[in-house]
Amino acid sequence: MSNYLRINGTDILPLVAKGGIKWTRNDIDSANAGRTLDGTMHRGRVTTKVKLEVKCRPLLQSEVQALLTLIEPEYVTVDYIDPKVGARTGIQFYSNNVPASMWFVDPDGVAHWADISFPLVER
Numbered sequence: 198m199s200n201y202l203r204i205n206g207t208d209i210l211p212l213v214a215k216g217g218i219k220w221t222r223n224d225i226d227s228a229n230a231g232r233t234l235d236g237t238m239h240r241g242r243v244t245t246k247v248k249l250e251v252k253c254r255p256l257l258q259s260e261v262q263a264l265l266t267l268i269e270p271e272y273v274t275v276d277y278i279d280p281k282v283g284a285r286t287g288i289q290f291y292s293n294n295v296p297a298s299m300w301f302v303d304p305d306g307v308a309h310w311a312d313i314s315f316p317l318v319e320r
Contacts, residue, residue: 202251203276204267204317209251212264217252220280223318246319249277249290253313255300261310268292268315275317289320 202210202218227241256264267273276286292315300311 200278201276202249202278204273205270206274207267209264209267212253212256212260214252214254217254217314218277219250219252221248221250222246222281223248247279247288248319249275249317251315251317255309255311256313258308258310261297261313264313265295265297268295268317272320273317290317291320292317 200210201208202213223246224240225243225246227243230239230241232238253264272289272291275288275290276284277288279285295315296312297310298312300309302308
């Protein structure tokens with residue numbers, strides 16, 4: 198199995214920093230979840246969803262533009278390697294809150310960007 202992280206068919210793994218994909222299982226509990234007065238926790242888990250935190254290496258202006266355009270739609274299709282189940286394909290995710298810091302502008306006027314990270318949250 199080759200390493201990949203594809204969004205809408207485009208492999209973005211070359212843009213990702215080494216160690217830049219963090220996988221998290223998120224539990225979704227029912228509205229009745231919580232602690233009772235005796236301190237007992239009642240979960241009522243409804244489902245689980247995956248969250249990927251993606252951190253990029255420093256990117257050129259053209260790379261960051263392509264990436265931001267790729268993750269802008271309300272939902273995107275993601276293919277990735279899941280640590281629990283292996284390869285998953287065609288999974289719907291959304292992304293939000295994407296920071297980027299201008300690192301520097303080279304003598305040719307090309308902007309270089311750093312600190313780019315974004316979540317991919319399973320729909």
